Amino acid sequence: MPAVLEYSPQSSLPRQTEARSSPIPWDGRKSRRSHRHEGASRLAQLHEDAIMAAVLQAEEEAHLLDRSIRSAMRENEARRMRDQTSSPAPPAPRFTSLAPSSLRASDRERNPPKKPKSPAEALRDHSYLFIGERTCWRCKNIIHRKPTSKNDALSSLHAACSFCGATQCRACSKPAPCMKFQCRGGLQCPLARGCCAELRAISLFEILCDFDKTYLDAAANLSGTDTWPVPQAEREDFVELVTSRADRSVSSKLNHVLLDALHGVNAYLSPESPTTEVHPAFPPMLCSSLVFEAVHGFLREESHTNWVVNGDIYSEIMKLVKLLFNRASLRDFVTEPLPAIRHSSGIQAWMWHRGHSVWEAHTRGHESLHNAVFSGGSQQAIARLDATFQRADLKSITASLRRDFQEIQVRSWADPALP
Structure with missing residues (x-):
């Protein structure tokens, strides 16, 4: 407050007094509004400061991450260049008094040879x-796989999305030209004609799974054994019963599923063209299945009557041997001994790891298909069929058998490794 000079009558000297200011009017409502405005402004400023701090922190973290990635890439590139340009130091000489045979033995102990895989x-x-999940091409939903049931081998060539209902190839996930509620699979499905090599391998896998399940269940029911999987001896006795046709109901059931399996394999192998290339899964699939065991059982049967009754099966067997012989990559199936499966729970249980899945085999327990064809009475049985069959359709089966047998014979003569 400013000071003023005041003259007093008692003294001629001026004295300093404090000037009194006039009172200033105060409006309480305006003061409260200003305080609220200042508080809101301060809160807004704090919020903006927090956002700016978070942005700066994120930018700093991204910058540090980018620097670490670039540093790691430079280190990897420098290490790769050093490995390419620098020559390894020569190994120091080792002096030992071991004999050469002992040296080889020690090397085998340090680096044992890898055991070859079974089929x-x-x-x-x-x-x-065969069992992997797929992603729906439309909605990206996961399509799960589950094992197929008996007599349902070709019903799952297309995979249907449970969320949007779209259908696609089970192998390559390409959109299928059929709808979920209009196509139930099977041979009527447009994909049954073969969308890709992988799908053809899947269809053959399902056919062989169906055969293995039917074959093992029928052998177990006939033998009455509690041992699972059914031993090899029990299965061979079952095949012998089927070929002898002592039980017509059992024989007809296995003959039907075996004929379907052979027809599927032959359709997979023919015709030979780049679009029908053999998938890498085909050889181990064929060796792991029990279908060759049944084929050997039919070829061991020399009864003329069995060839007459099951002429269609023998025709498919001869066609299979011919097609395998024609493929250079599959010729060993004909010329080399095949595994004799001691225990097998079927390739479906083996693939899905279901229950007590097992697969054991003698590596070269079965004779080759070539020896099975020519050591039996195949040629004599085919010759007898000409005199037995009088109908035109049965004559065509005989002609096909003879033609395939002669082609196999010619190829056998041209192969120096065969007797």
């Missing part, structure tokens, strides 16, 4: 193709 183990390397 069933090699088949499991392709497990994703």
Whole structure:
């Protein structure tokens, strides 16, 4: 407050007094509004400061991450260049008094040779193709797989999305030209004609799974054994009963599923063209299945009557041997001994790891298909069929058998490794 000079009558000297200011009017409502405005402005400023701090922190973290990634890439590139340009130092000489044979033995102990995979183990390397999940091409939903039931082998060539209902190829996930509620699969499905090599391998896998399940169940029911899987001896006795036709109901059921399996394999192998290339899963699949065991059982049967009754099965067997012989990559199936499966729970249980899945085999327990064809009475049985069959359709079966047998014989003569 400013000071003023005041003259007093008692003294001639001026004295300093404090000037009194006039009172200033105060409006309480305006003061409260200003305080609220200042508080809101301060809160807004604090919020903006917090956002700016978070942005700066995120930018700093991204910058540090980018620097670390670039540093790691430079280190990897420098290490790769050093490995390419620098030559390894020569190994120091080792002095030992061991004999050469002992040296080889020690090397084998340090680096033991890898045990070759069995056909069933090699088949499991392709497990994703047969049992893996797929992604819907439309909604990206996961399509789960589940084992197919009996007599339903070709019903799952297309995969249907449970969320949007779109259908697609089970192998390559390409959109299928059929709808979920209009196509139930099977041979009527447009994909049954073969969308890709992988789908053809899947269809053959399902056919062989159906055969293995039917074959094992029928053998177990006939033998009455509690041992599972059914031993090899019990299965061979079952095949012998089927070929002898002692029980017509059992024989007709197995003959039907065997004929379907052979027809599926032959359709997979023919015709030979780039579009029908053999998938890498085909050889281990065929060796792991029990279908060759049944084929050997039919070829061991020399009864003329059995060839007459099951002429269509023998025709498919001869066609199979011919097609395998024609493929250079599959010729060993004909010329080399095949595995004799001691225990098998079927390739479907083996692939899905269901229950007590097992697969054991003698590596070269079965004779080759070539020896099975020519050591039996195949040629004599085919010759007898000409005199037995009088109908035109049966004559065509005989002509096909003779033609395939002669082609196999010619190829056998041209192969120096065969007797």
